[in-house]
Amino acid sequence: MYYFLDVFGYFAAKWNNISLADQIIEDHWYLFKDNPVGMKALAYLYQTLGNNEKAHELYKEIFILRPNYAQSYRDLALSYADVGDYRKSASIYARYDYLVAEGFIRAEDKEFTPLMEREFSNLLELHRKELTSTETKKGPSLNSDFExxxxxxxxxxxxxxxxxxxxxxxxxxxxxxxxxxxxxxxxxxxxxxxxxxxxxxxxxxxxxxxxxxxxxxxxxxxxxxxxxxxxxxxxxxxxxxxxxxxxxxxxxxxxxxxxxxxxxxxxxxx
The missing domain is CATH 2.60.60 (Lipoxygenase-1)
Known part of the structure; x- marks a missing residue:
């Protein structure tokens, strides 16, 4: 799998042959299927190429494989924002908050919680007009004291x-x-x-x-x-x-x- 990640990066980044790079992954998808570690590395590479749509499809697959991982919600929320679906992004953040509050996800800690809240606040501040009033009811922004x-x-x-x-x-x-x-x-x-x-x-x-x-x-x-x-x-x-x-x-x-x-x-x- 790692060899084909290298080959993908070589043709996509160095030679700008995206179609060939994509074909290599398709031909060897069996190595990535059901492997969230490999899919996440591939999603990273697509993001460096600016192909947020391909990365988004991978993050959705990872979410299915890891529905109880806090990182899965963060990655998917950010990915929806990257493809311009800000309302869906906000709904993922809201869903995550609900699951944490109800105890279905154990993710409240000093490292991850502020990071998620900062990114949710950032989404609301930059794209408030695209979001409904229900989704924008959030506390004080964590970004207001940081420049x-x-x-x-x-x-x-x-x-x-x-x-x-x-x-x-x-x-x-x-x-x-x-x-x-x-x-x-x-x-x-x-x-x-x-x-x-x-x-x-x-x-x-x-x-x-x-x-x-x-x-x-x-x-x-x-x-x-x-x-x-x-x-x-x-x-x-x-x-x-x-x-x-x-x-x-x-x-x-x-x-x-x-x-x-x-x-x-x-x-x-x-």
Whole structure:
């Protein structure tokens, strides 16, 4: 399966031969069917190509396979917004809130809950006119006290272990490690509640060139993992825009630069 993901990326990204890349996946769909880890990696790749419709179909399939995963609701809600169906996106968020309140999904925690609420609020602020009054009844926005660049990291395999490093323009850095050794409680909660994502907010108080580095620590399943980074510029404003980058994690214990982001100037390089 991972070989065909590489082949897909080669023809789609390097040669811009989308039809051939799609045909390769269709011919080997049996490797992806019923495999949410593989389908999520493929969805990431489609998003980097700007093909939100193909990614959306994959996220719907993943939702069917993982109906009790908190991440499934987030991914599907964002995907509906990406294809322009804002009302359906809002209904997924509302459905998620209801299931959490009723105890059907155990996802209330300090990591995932604020992220979901921030994204729901962002949807309502940017697309309020397209939504009904029932769906827009929400509490105070989590975005009102934040101006700057928002980074969201997602990984397709919950077994992936890595360290993210954020270096500000003054060369001060912060490390966040996703591993069983560094934070066993977090890993346990992620698996229990079914999510695999992390956000990092860069407010406007420190402008300039930020760097994001990563050290891959391995994967218990002994297979490559895929990391998706979504960069939101001017988050929460009418001028908000986003970029999606995907990285295949394979080389272990090497600190590598993923990308740079120019806070407040809305520039990203790799």
């Amino acid at each position: 700057g660049t928002r980074l969201v990291f997602e990984w397709n395999d919950s077994e992936a272990e890595f360290q993210l490093q954020f270096v500000n323009p003054n060369d001060k850095y912060y490390n966040w490690e996703h591993s069983l050794l560094a934070d066993p409680d977090l890993i346990r909660i992620e698996k229990l509640k079914g999510y695999s994502c992390k956000e990092y907010l860069i407010d406007g108080s420190i402008t300039g060139n930020w760097k994001v580095n990563l050290k891959y620590l391995g994967n218990k399943s002994l297979t490559p993992a895929y990391l998706k980074a979504t960069i939101y510029h001017n988050f929460g404003s009418k001028s908000q825009r986003k970029e999606v980058k995907v990285f295949k994690l394979q080389l272990k214990d090497v600190n590598q630069e993923l990308f740079k982001v120019q806070n407040s100037l809305s520039l990203v390089s790799n």
